[in-house]
Amino acid sequence: MAAITYDVVVIGAGPVGENIADRVVQGGLTAAIVERELVGGECSYWACMPTKVLLRSGAALRAARQLPGAREAVTGELDVAAVLRRRDSFASDWKDDGQVSWLGQAGIRLHRGQGRISSARVVEVTGEDGTTTTLTARHAVVVATGSGALVPDLPGLRESAPWTSRAAASASTVPARLAIIGGGVVASEMATAFTGLGSSVTVLARDGVLPTAEPFVGELVTEALRDAGATVRLGAEAAAVERDADGTVRITLTDGEQVEADELLVAIGRTPNTEDLGLDAVGLKPGAWLTVDDTLRVVGEDGAPVGGGWLYAAGDVNHRVLLTHQGKYQARAVGDVIVARAEGEPVEGGRWGRHAATADERAVPQVIFTEPEVASVGLTAAAAEAAGLRIRVVDYDLSATAGSALHAEGYRGDARMVVDEDRKVIVGFTLAGPDVAELLHAATIAVAGEVPLDRLWHAVPAFPTVSEVWLRLLEAYGR
Structure with a gap:
């Protein structure tokens, strides 16, 4: 059994783990990263990049x-084979050579295998050949x-070998008929x-399409899916699933x-992958989301940092965003x-501190690449009211700007600004329309x-652009 000591050990080599290790090394510490699958993680091979x-x-x-x-000038239909080839290239044909090379160049040591915490600051890595390497973290x-x-406990579902987001993102063929259980971001984008x-x-959206977004978003996306030929069943709930001998999947609804x-x-x-x-x-409980404090140290049920503060969690696994x-x-x-704690430097927490991920609470941007595109940041009107804010909602028809008329014939879309009336600042902003993603960072x-x-x-805002909506929203609000 080999034993190696580093300043920091990161379990997980997706974009989050890679950035943590890189930041640590740039700060003058040593870092190792542990990965059981492909370096680059979900985003590179089965999510963000291939799906887009x-x-x-x-x-x-x-x-x-x-x-x-x-x-x-458009004389044909989409070349599906060409789309799938381009997808394969962006996923590097599901090989991580380039990402592994980058780790080496960045001075980050890679250990392949399943990492398990065995005691304070100690991670044991079991490789595919069964050998174990013990990594000890100084800090x-x-x-x-x-x-x-998440695959629910639905009768017959697991036995029917359903697709998850991974299978959809890496599919080598396009099925003639695809049913989707769900109406959230993944369901809407893949539909x-x-x-x-x-x-x-066929979309079986028990809770509606994009139910956590502003209501007009789900309405526009549902209409666009139906116009494109999809069947969207709002309120439909699956009760059981079976796959026939010929491969046909039969979903029985609650009705x-x-x-x-x-x-x-x-x-x-x-x-969570825990x-x-x-x-x-x-x-801590295996299989649970990890709770963290403002500087992303894992805390126990008592709210105190685990083991005095050597364990951290970042990304999806802490369930913040x-x-x-x-x-x-x-x-x-x-x-x-x-790095700051290792070197005895002050920790800058608080609302604007560089060591606290405070934007997670109030300024999270998100783009949903449906038709129409959806871009949002901050709180919806419903969430702002639930938070106890006194708000004013300002809506504007995106098609009414000169820029949108130039952008596309029959441009359809909407914009919403949620204003905190006590502070006179925007706390939420949502756009739905063709190519609105590039407007999001201003919001x-x-x-x-x-x-x-x-x-x-x-x-x-420059004229004539779709971003003229900013002026129109301010005019609708009034000075």
């Missing part, structure tokens, strides 16, 4: 068909193992993608009706605070920076 490739070609084709002059162990798809790729898609498909995608949520990490060795960019934001804070700055409305009047 599956969506992008269809979005570009729709955009061309919305412009007179361009639509006449910190960080759990960055992410999350996996958009596979409808565009030629599948006959007794049956839906048939060639493949079934289950997209109802996520579960089952086999040795958490019980430090008094399940988004890659927010996990990387946490990673920068974690790396910096570990993120306004929300995170708590820019007063009277100052935003001096941030003049």
